[in-house]
Amino acid sequence: MPEHDGLMRVFWPVDIARSDLPGVIVGWRNSGSDFVVVTVLDHVDPKSVENALKTDILLRNAPHSRPRIFEICGQSSMHVLGLINATPNIEYDPSWVRATTNAADRVPILTCPKASSIQIILFERPIPLRMQYISLDPIVLSLADKDDTSLYSVYDGAKAEGERLDKKNKEKNVELVEKRTGHMVLKHAPSKKNRALARIVNQINWTWELEHLLQKNVALIGTRPKRTLSVSERVVEHATTMRDHVILWVWDMIVLYAFPIIRTAFVFALLAHRLAAEVLLLILEWRARPNSPALKDISATAQQVEIRLQQFCYWPMQYVKLRLRKNDWESVTTSHPDYIRFYNSLWLVANDVIIGIALGSYIIDNADWVADTINMLLGQYTINALQSSISWLMGWPAGLKLNSELALFLGDLFLWVIDYWASCIQKLQPLLPRIVWFIGFSSFAGASLPIALFSDLLSMLTVHIYSFYLASARIFHWQLTILLSLFQLFQGKKYNVLRNRVDSCDYDLDQLLVGTILFTLLFFLLPTVIVFYLNFALARMVIITFKAVFDTMLSCLNHFPLFALMLRTKDPRRLPGGIRFELRDTQNRHIINPKATTHFQSPTSVIILKPTPLKFRAMFHQYFQMGSRIRKHYLSPRVLFCLVTGRFVPPIHRQNLYSLQYSMLPARRAGIMEMWEALNSLPAKKRPVKLHPYGVTTNVNMNGRRHMNGRTTREL
Amino acid sequence: MLTTAPYLRTRGAPDAREFIISTLPPLTIPLRIALYTLHLLRVVLGLGVLLLLYSIWTLSPYGSPPPPATGYRITSERSTCPAYTSTSSLPLPSKAQIQDFLAAALSSVPGRLCTHIAKAAPAWILVPAAVAWLYTLTLRIHTEERLLVLRGLGVQASSTKDTLLGGGATTRFIPADKIQDVVINEAFRGFRPISYLVVVVEGEADVVVVFPKLLPHKRVVEQVWRGVKDCLYERPRGRNWALDADGKV
Numbered sequence A: 001m002p003e004h005d006g007l008m009r010v011f012w013p014v015d016i017a018r019s020d021l022p023g024v025i026v027g028w029r030n031s032g033s034d035f036v037v038v039t040v041l042d043h044v045d046p047k048s049v050e051n052a053l054k055t056d057i058l059l060r061n062a063p064h065s066r067p068r069i070f071e072i073c074g075q076s077s078m079h080v081l082g083l084i085n086a087t088p089n090i091e092y093d094p095s096w097v098r099a100t101t102n103a104a105d106r107v108p109i110l111t112c113p114k115a116s117s118i119q120i121i122l123f124e125r126p127i128p129l130r131m132q133y134i135s136l137d138p139i140v141l142s143l144a145d146k147d148d149t150s151l152y153s154v155y156d157g158a159k160a161e162g163e164r165l166d167k168k169n170k171e172k173n174v175e176l177v178e179k180r181t182g183h184m185v186l187k188h189a190p191s192k193k194n195r196a197l198a199r200i201v202n203q204i205n206w207t208w209e210l211e212h213l214l215q216k217n218v219a220l221i222g223t224r225p226k227r228t229l230s231v232s233e234r235v236v237e238h239a240t241t242m243r244d245h246v247i248l249w250v251w252d253m254i255v256l257y258a259f260p261i262i263r264t265a266f267v268f269a270l271l272a273h274r275l276a277a278e279v280l281l282l283i284l285e286w287r288a289r290p291n292s293p294a295l296k297d298i299s300a301t302a303q304q305v306e307i308r309l310q311q312f313c314y315w316p317m318q319y320v321k322l323r324l325r326k327n328d329w330e331s332v333t334t335s336h337p338d339y340i341r342f343y344n345s346l347w348l349v350a351n352d353v354i355i356g357i358a359l360g361s362y363i364i365d366n367a368d369w370v371a372d373t374i375n376m377l378l379g380q381y382t383i384n385a386l387q388s389s390i391s392w393l394m395g396w397p398a399g400l401k402l403n404s405e406l407a408l409f410l411g412d413l414f415l416w417v418i419d420y421w422a423s424c425i426q427k428l429q430p431l432l433p434r435i436v437w438f439i440g441f442s443s444f445a446g447a448s449l450p451i452a453l454f455s456d457l458l459s460m461l462t463v464h465i466y467s468f469y470l471a472s473a474r475i476f477h478w479q480l481t482i483l484l485s486l487f488q489l490f491q492g493k494k495y496n497v498l499r500n501r502v503d504s505c506d507y508d509l510d511q512l513l514v515g516t517i518l519f520t521l522l523f524f525l526l527p528t529v530i531v532f533y534l535n536f537a538l539a540r541m542v543i544i545t546f547k548a549v550f551d552t553m554l555s556c557l558n559h560f561p562l563f564a565l566m567l568r569t570k571d572p573r574r575l576p577g578g579i580r581f582e583l584r585d586t587q588n589r590h591i592i593n594p595k596a597t598t599h600f601q602s603p604t605s606v607i608i609l610k611p612t613p614l615k616f617r618a619m620f621h622q623y624f625q626m627g628s629r630i631r632k633h634y635l636s637p638r639v640l641f642c643l644v645t646g647r648f649v650p651p652i653h654r655q656n657l658y659s660l661q662y663s664m665l666p667a668r669r670a671g672i673m674e675m676w677e678a679l680n681s682l683p684a685k686k687r688p689v690k691l692h693p694y695g696v697t698t699n700v701n702m703n704g705r706r707h708m709n710g711r712t713t714r715e716l
Numbered sequence B: 001m002l003t004t005a006p007y008l009r010t011r012g013a014p015d016a017r018e019f020i021i022s023t024l025p026p027l028t029i030p031l032r033i034a035l036y037t038l039h040l041l042r043v044v045l046g047l048g049v050l051l052l053l054y055s056i057w058t059l060s061p062y063g064s065p066p067p068p069a070t071g072y073r074i075t076s077e078r079s080t081c082p083a084y085t086s087t088s089s090l091p092l093p094s095k096a097q098i099q100d101f102l103a104a105a106l107s108s109v110p111g112r113l114c115t116h117i118a119k120a121a122p123a124w125i126l127v128p129a130a131v132a133w134l135y136t137l138t139l140r141i142h143t144e145e146r147l148l149v150l151r152g153l154g155v156q157a158s159s160t161k162d163t164l165l166g167g168g169a170t171t172r173f174i175p176a177d178k179i180q181d182v183v184i185n186e187a188f189r190g191f192r193p194i195s196y197l198v199v200v201v202e203g204e205a206d207v208v209v210v211f212p213k214l215l216p217h218k219r220v221v222e223q224v225w226r227g228v229k230d231c232l233y234e235r236p237r238g239r240n241w242a243l244d245a246d247g248k249v
Helices: A046-054 A067-073 A161-183 A197-220 A231-240 A242-284 A300-325 A336-365 A367-394 A404-445 A448-461 A463-490 A509-559 A562-570 A621-634 A637-645 A654-662 A672-681 A697-715 B029-059 B070-080 B082-089 B095-107 B109-120 B123-137 B218-232
Strands: A007-013 A023-031 A034-042 A079-084 A097-100 A109-111 A117-123 A493-496 A501-504 A576-584 A604-613 B007-013 B016-022 B144-150 B154-160 B169-175 B179-189 B192-201
Touching (some): A007 A197, A034 A079, A034 A197, A067 A197, A109 A117, A231 A242, A242 A300, A336 A404, A336 A448, A367 A404, A404 A463, A448 A463, A463 A509, A509 A621, A576 B144, A576 B154, A604 B007, B029 B109, B029 B123, B095 B109, B144 B218, B179 B218, B192 B218
Parallel strands (some): A079 A097, A117 A604
Antiparallel strands (some): A023 A034, A493 A501, A576 A604, B007 B016, B144 B154
16 A cells, blocks of 8 residues: 555664764664664764665674574564764765754654654663563463363363353354444555554564664774784783683583583483373373263362473473573564463472471471361361251251151261261371371472362361262252142142143042142151251351362462562563553654754654553453352352252362463473473583673673683683 | 543644543642642541551550550560661661651550540451541542554553552553454443444454543544544545544545
């Protein structure tokens, strides 16, 4: 699309060195009037700069491949964009911009004869060495390479209805969006400038690194005197850098001989570890039938061990990926989320172990006391409290006149089972300190493990409550169903299974009589059953709440975005959440600089581009998702209906709950061979030829010479 | 007096225009003075609430008992925290100094009033009330919502946050190639129909509502809409968005 208007857009880095010297502006030309300034080269001839850019002289000594720059920045070469503080008599291209800077203002004054109006967009360069970058879209902290649905593909007999509803909603949304597209009256073809933004963002990310490279190479084209050091200066330099030479030489020897051995040993250790992990994982994931739950679906401990093993399997792969980053330009930003993820999980595990050691030593020191407390709690709450509540129900609770005989029968039944259970617990009691000791010992592998073990212990030691709940719910549900069908009979109606509706039906007198009598009987017995059912349902809910607390603790220990939070406070530019623009008032600029307006000046608007840091809400996005999932599962009318009718409330699927934790892991773990290949593909450690590609600019030359010397000494 | 009905103001060049809808009236000197006094009042009230919270804390069984008379305090400092006396040369206030200051605050007139209130009412009523009061003290008085339109770059909608603590404004920048269209939509809100400006974003299910809090009048919305069209797209020859009186394209 040809550009109708002469709007010129210049992206100008505010933090490049400012001087009043004449210079050449170098940068990317995305179109005739869309410039991204990379740097300003002082005291050079624009023609020679243009030639040097064409022949890549200015990109010499690049630490990494040069085509990569042009590939990511989307242009085939950089160009001379204009002149800065130029003397008026110099001849120049009409498409060039002329900039003048003054000390008072950070913003240069731009003029261009071709442009009718100018947008200067000022930005502060992100520093790639500190892993800062800007991006249009917020950084994604979780691995998003898998479908959510793949998680529940197996063992979802009780797949939540909510999921299906979600899917339906999504489909409806897609349909609506399509409809909306159809309603658009006029389609604006995006102009070249509109489409360039994504490319420009990359170019901005590259500015810092390219500027340093260009400034380093500017001596190659300039007329600056190149002076070699005199003999005496060399002697002085040698003397001052002697210590460094020796250290460098020792380091070089280590890299050359000791490193490969250490490395091979490490790789083999990793592989052995990976093999062991594979075996354990196979056990944890083994299913008797495709639909039966695996060990990790049942037990929190197994799940926790599985997560840790998966992490151990994933770390080498992540590390390899991050190591390969070193072989590329710093400005390539694609692996920064991986970096954050890797160190987040490392840090979390380290934290986990630290907390675990504190917790473990406490538990081991006080094993007897902990065991006694657990025993006391168990006796008091899961046995005594239950017994007393049952005996209370067997009398007339709260003045409610229940059916004494049925209450006595049910109460005796439950009391009898409780007695038996109590004797089992009694047998367990001497073992308890050992178990607690074991749990305490396990916590040296991380605080999450004892928590998971306690969670499992809780479900094991309250298995009687679970079974009481199941039994009473079954009785209640059975009675309720019979009552409903008898109520139909009482009305002279009948449920027609074939047509799935209620038909009227002619009953005989004796049928009606017996039915009515049964209905009355069951109806009067119902309150007794309800009371028992409620008692156990309540106990069950309390246990579920406890387990939810344990699960929350686990998910906090395993997934908390600690590293991201730290980065957010330390350097928000490392967690880009998009960009924003600010319009600066420009009215008084022309008044202040009356001299600049002597020649033609087009109206200029000054815009500041700023990165926005990632929102805290986005960091905890996974937690919100999990919260909403739990809420949908447990606080839905369906669950209430199940509770009221005595149907079994299915517990939320572990996988569903733990999708949070798996969001940091790939859907499929890398195989052993894959890992072997990846580890071997790692480049050998570089010998220390270039320690600091961007050393402090003043002693760049010194560095280069020192390394040269280092090499010659070694060869001798 | 401090706020007005939302009104529109624009600034910037034709290729980079900002539409600002704000409830802050033009700043005159009396208004400035009123606003400064209000902020001062907020700070004072906030400190008072904090003092109340502290007095509740000292009265609770978890907190330290209210600092006793001066003579006793000196002996206790010497005996319990000798480490702090050595660091008193540092510019940071020592623990003893902080305690002294808190004790002085508690024994002042407002401090005694706070203690009186804390004794009179139970903590479970006072603490949530104090927290809610602190929250209301940080609420913003004015709302300001902006729409920045940059030709060739895109549009950016921003609106101020509810509280002063939340920082500046929430912004949302939509690149120009993602903008499907900018339209005026109509909807029911309560029992009255409203018109609001909407940016339809490509590939997103939800549209972006511009000026979501203030929801200005239809006249204003239309004006902004014309401005956006004018600024965002290069005007085809012989066509003027602003002259399309019936609002159709």
